[in-house]
Amino acid sequence: GAVVSQHPSRVICKSGTSVKIECRSLDFQATTMFWYRQFPKQSLMLMATSNEGSKATYEQGVEKDKFLINHASLTLSTLTVTSAHPEDSSFYICSAAAGSGETQYFGPGTRLLVL
Amino acid sequence: LAKTTQPISMDSYEGQEVNITCSHNNIATNDYITWYQQFPSQGPRFIIQGYKTKVTNEVASLFIPADGKSSTLSLPRVSLSDTAVYYCLVGGEQAGTALIFGKGTTLSVSS
Numbered sequence: 018g019a020v021v022s023q024h025p026s027r028v029i030c031k032s033g034t035s036v037k038i039e040c041r042s043l044d045f046q047a048t049t050m051f052w053y054r055q056f057p058k059q060s061l062m063l064m065a066t067s068n069e070g071s072k073a074t075y076e077q078g079v080e081k082d083k084f085l086i087n088h089a090s091l092t093l094s095t096l097t098v099t100s101a102h103p104e105d106s107s108f109y110i111c112s113a114a115a116g117s118g119e120t121q122y123f124g125p126g127t128r129l130l131v132l
Numbered sequence: 133l134a135k136t137t138q139p140i141s142m143d144s145y146e147g148q149e150v151n152i153t154c155s156h157n158n159i160a161t162n163d164y165i166t167w168y169q170q171f172p173s174q175g176p177r178f179i180i181q182g183y184k185t186k187v188t189n190e191v192a193s194l195f196i197p198a199d200g201k202s203s204t205l206s207l208p209r210v211s212l213s214d215t216a217v218y219y220c221l222v223g224g225e226q227a228g229t230a231l232i233f234g235k236g237t238t239l240s241v242s243s
Contacts, residue, residue: 051230061233110175121231123175
């Protein structure tokens with residue numbers, strides 16, 4: 018299957034700083050990528066839909082100014098957690114599909130810990 | 133997007149066949165059914181995808197009745213390494229359709 022990577026795999030930062038997470042589709046182009054957040058022992062929660070060349074679409078309750086998404090190319094989407102706080106500590110996962118009707122493939126996730 | 137219902141947990145022993153059923157009563161005509169497996173601290177891994185018919189690959193089978201309102205993931209001869217959370221999702225064929233995750237089924241395989 019298609020491969021999606023994320024970087025970094027884990028990051029620890031101080032409260033108030035910003036953290037950027039990259040999501041790359043390695044062997045296919047993805048017009049649309051998705052960002053999820055997962056808290057311990059819970060399911061994945063969709064945060065936003067990232068569209069190449071346009072603004073991301075955020076789910077209700079997700080602050081667009083706090084979680085900045087940039088989808089500058091067909092193989093890269095970035096999620097920046099601005100002014101991170103301890104409650105932002107979570108497991109962030111991205112996914113991408115090659116096109117219509119195509120299976121979505123998920124990245125390995127990024128563990129964020131805000132101290 | 134169709135809501136799915138799965139058992140919260142299942143227990144099995146090594147070597148047994150495990151069948152996990154998912155209900156999706158409001159599935160749309162063009163919706164695919166996809167199953168993912170997730171281990172702790174990893175992203176979901178694609179297992180199998182189907183559309184109105186039975187599908188089989190090297191790791192699992194997916195059974196879908198004619199009305200499409202449910203599906204069953206069949207894992208033959210499970211091993212300890214199959215202990216994971218399994219998610220059933222339904223989604224349209226159009227690009228840009230996000231997958232909405234339910235609670236999933238936690239499968240525990242014992243020796």
